[in-house]
């Protein structure tokens with residue numbers, strides 16, 4: 001695929017260090033325009049970045065239309081790596097949401113987390129719930145253990161942050177027990193008031209709740225006038241709870257605990273951004289009917305990798321033929337997808353990008369520590 005243009009621009013990467021708001025900025029970036037867009041739609045473009053990091057002060061109150069900030073919390077700053085799954089969302093109201101912590105967050109003490117009001121989980125597999133923190137010295141492609149989490153990384157994070165935890169299937173009680181094992185007190189169910197099943201945060205203790213397809217919950221910061229809506233949609237994968245996380249008396253050797261259904265999420269933010277998080281899944285027809293026609297996501301985070309989820313060809317088909325958002329982020333790529341922020345040749349990620357050519361759908365590569373800002377239409381407003 002021909003790169004039509006390349007220009008140097010600057011862009012920002014916001015990270016929260018403890019409770020102090022600091023902004024990290026990554027230096028130069030490369031914008032590559034790909035193909036031609038459909039009539040009436042934004043030309044499809046690929047946003048990646050490269051450059052060295054430098055630090056400076058945080059921005060003041062945001063200007064212009066409200067945006068949702070999305071920051072990947074991956075293995076290596078500025079790249080998309082093998083283990084990367086975790087995304088941190090910040091609504092314009094300040095509500096902060098973590099998706100699938102996995103193995104690239106160092107428990108509840110990871111300085112990138114800051115306040116964390118909600119944690120959502122697709123399924124219990126170890127690369128999502130998090131059995132360990134990867135060995136940082138391994139860099140982008142490694143998978144060896146650094147820290148380990150006897151109750152799972154998600155429980156460690158939620159216990160430290162007093163987060164509300166939403167999961168599908170039978171995960172609510174299971175995760176509540178994992179959090180209880182850390183804190184020593186029972187984990188309550190999350191409140192759900194009124195017609196929108198509203199929970200007000202911040203909380204003084206974590207809670208867990210089940211969400212099953214067709215249902216929804218809304219979470220609102222106490223000082224905010226609007227909340228963020230969370231919906232669960234089907235996924236087509238599996239959801240066995242790793243035996244190492246099943247409390248005594250455990251399960252038979254080489255079997256997993258029953259976790260119920262694996263899920264994807266649709267999250268509707270207060271500025272109108274509607275994100276479909278596929279979770280691990282194959283292609284299914286309801287992506288076209290229920291998810292596109294009813295929930296109308298304008299940003300898709302597509303888990304696509306190799307043998308256990310959407311492959312790059314299937315992922316591209318699902319996004320451009322079934323879901324049809326304005327923008328897509330490929331994730332869960334199970335490879336070192338980028339080198340200094342640029343997509344490497346011969347990768348599945350490159351294959352996905354090539355398959356998306358001419359679709360009119362923007363592609364944003366989720367680079368660890370690089371905060372992208374999205375308006376209510378699904379457009380990235382600070383991509384180069």
Ligand SMILES: [Zn+2]
Nearest residue numbers: 123125237280
């Ligand atoms: Zn899985």
Ligand SMILES: [Zn+2]
Nearest residue numbers: 125127128280
């Ligand atoms: Zn996975």
